Amino acid sequence: MTTYSAVVTTGIYCRPGCGAKPLLRNTRTYEHPAAAEAAGFRACLRCRPYRVPASIEAGAPELVCRAWQLIIDGVLDGGTEAALAARIGMSPRHLRRLFLKHLGATPDQLARSRRAHFARRLLDDSDLTVLDVAFASGFGSLRQFNRTMREVFRAAPSDLRERRQRADRLVADGGLVLRLPFVPGYDWAAVRGFLAVRAVPGVEEVDGDTYRRTVTVDGAPGVLEVSPGGAGHLLLRAHLPYWEGLIHVVGQVARLLGVEADHGAGVAALSADPVLGPLVRARPGLAVPGAWSALEVGVRAVLGRGRTPGETADRLGEFVTTLGTRVPGLPGGLTHTFPEAAAMAGEASVIGALAADVAGEHEALGHGTGPDTMAALPYADRDLRHDLAFRLGHPDAFPLADHSLRAALDELGLDPAASVERWRPWRSLAAAHLMAHGDARRDVPVAAEAIG
Structure with a gap:
């Protein structure tokens, strides 16, 4: 870190x-x-x-991690620490104590700093007006924005804009371009390859070194593109209907790509494993990819059960075409936005139950939630819980139902019941490396396994 x-x-x-x-x-x-x-x-x-x-x-308690993810989602943009504490089931005083102990700042201070830092990047990278920067960064008013920027950076936003270096400004023919910083050593090629195998047809695609996907922002469609940038950052190009709340869209992109996760301790631990070590050392910068939403992860997991990635892609394509919203004129192979929870919440199935819980913002489906916590979802078996937890950012999940993961275990001659325990508490990172290794054999039939 x-x-x-x-x-x-x-x-x-x-x-x-x-x-x-x-x-x-x-x-x-x-x-x-x-x-x-x-x-x-x-x-x-x-x-x-x-x-x-x-x-x-990485060692922060799960409750702190969940609260941090809620902050990223904007719960404190217009809310209070008391409301945040209530969401995760503790008193505001205890929440502040935990944050001060593990992070050195209160939830409000962290939220303020995050908004201010994002605004400073927009002032450097873009030509958005100061007013647009304020609302794109999650501030409730221009007065609040000006006050916070003076407190954090000791200067007014207009003065900070004037101070930017000539090379800071990013010129775009279309959309808004900004830098997406990543932790040192981050391997974009490895993460991009992982996403390419699991892209939802019509919603996501990897074209050369660019990842592209559709999104829905308050009911309106948009497109996001991520491509290589310079030292320490990727370039994110956003085509959105408006810029208000952009900080939360960028936060979702960061989680999806795993750019902010520091896996250094996990890499060091797993590199010593006699079988997994060579895979980890070959791709030390592979991050554990996240998810755009719990709904996308869950639908993929259910439709992909017992199927190869190619077969899963076919099922997902049919699902998106049937329930998603068609958006004409999009680049490449993008055609639809992913179906909203409301479109499937009435279905009498696991997908319908999952959609209902997503629509109801069930706490067990929050980013960073572990497989054990997801036991509160009566329809979620072991495989679905681990599939969800893996892509929702929990460090110790092992999605054994993934075809590529099982292919890698078969090729390496590993018994999951015997191997998985020694990879705790970095099972998600171990799974990501096995999945990347198994992607080369992604259409080879493999035998299903089960572990507790």
């Missing part, structure tokens, strides 16, 4: 690699930029910490 260094004599905090050389006795370290800002430090103008991912530590 990135550790930020703050210098008490200058009042500035930096990210690793900054050229500044302060005396060690004058420095303090923080695990999150919000913690440094809460302590009164401002971001360095040289290394610009707001340009790197600001995630939370």
Whole structure:
């Protein structure tokens, strides 16, 4: 995880690699930029910490991780810490205590810092007006935006826009382009290959080195494209009906691509495994891909049960064509948006029950939720729980129903019941590497396995 260094004599905090050389006795370290800002430090103008991912530590409690994901979803844009605490079943005081212990800042401070950092990136990258930047970043008013930016960056938004470097501005022929920072070592080619095998026909596609998909924002369709950028970032091009709440769309993209997850500890642990180690060392930058929504993951898992990726793609294509919304004039092979939960919530099936729970925002389907917590879903068997947890960001899930995963286990001669336990608590990362390895044999029939 990135550790930020703050210098008490200058009042500035930096990210690793900054050229500044302060005396060690004058420095303090923080695990999150919000913690440094809460302590009164401002971001360095040289290394610009707001340009790197600001995630939370891998060892944080699951409740803290769930609360952080709700913050990313915007629960504090217009809500309170008390409402956030109620969502995860604890008192506001205890929630603040946990956040201060593990992250060094309160939920409100983290949300404020995240909005301010995203706004600063938009001021650098785009030509959006200051007003558009404010609402795209999740602020409720221009006054709140101006006040927060002055507190975090010690300057007004208009002054920050004037300070941007010539190379910061991204020029686009269409849509809005911005930088999507990733953790050092992130392997875009490996993640892109993973997504290509599992792309939903008509909704997602990988074209060369670009990943592209349709989205729905408050009922209106849009298209997102991700392609290689420069050192430390990808380029995200967004074609959306409006920019309000853009920060949450970008947050979903970041989760889908796994750009902010630091798997360093997991890579180090799994690299020592006698069988899995060579796979991990060959792709150390492979992140565990996330999901655009729990509904997409669940539908794929149900329709793909016992089928090869090719057969699953055919079933998904039929499903999208039947229940999705057709959007004409889209690039490449994009034709539809993924069906909304309301379109399938009335079905008397696992998919219908899942859609109803997604529409009702069931807490067991939140990002970062583990397979055990999902036992509260009566229709979700072991395989569905692990499929969901794996793509929803839980670090210790093992989706054995995935065809490529089972193909890799067969090829490597691994007994899952005997092997999986030694990969805890990094089973999701282990599964991602096995799945990437098995994708080369994705249409080869394999035998189903079952583990507890």
